[in-house]
Amino acid sequence: MSSAIMESQTSNVRSVRLTFSTAEEVHHGLDSAVNELIEAAVEDGNCGIRVTRHEPGAYTVALDESVPFGETYEDIAA
Template identity: 70%
Template sequence: MTTATMERASADSSPADAPVLRSIDLEFSTAGDVHTGLEEAVAELIEVAAQDASCGILVTKLHPGRYTVALDESVPFGETYEAIAA
């Protein structure tokens, strides 16, 4: 089973000049689902990042089968970095 949760600030609650924070939390029960699930999440956030070209994407492995894919200002626009949570 694969579960995904998308978190985002709503347009109504954020000032026009405030950055929209976006992340996708993913949990996979089989190794075969990881690659496809991460590719889909990154593709979703690429569309968001392209709107203002101010950040890249950080994929963080939290523990086996659990990942977060998020827009991250420390990652240059157009790049995707990977990290493992300590």
């Protein structure tokens, strides 16, 4: 089972924290979060999306001004 925590700035969602119990949930959960943030990125127009894996099963999907508009980058936190 997965859970998501929405962190917002003003009325727009800027990042989504996700935790997953099984590997099977990761793909669908991350796709859903990225799709949600695409809308916010289009409204912003100045940023792309960064997906960061913090540890097995723990991710953040966020708008990031260092990522070019229209792109999604993936990172693994050290």
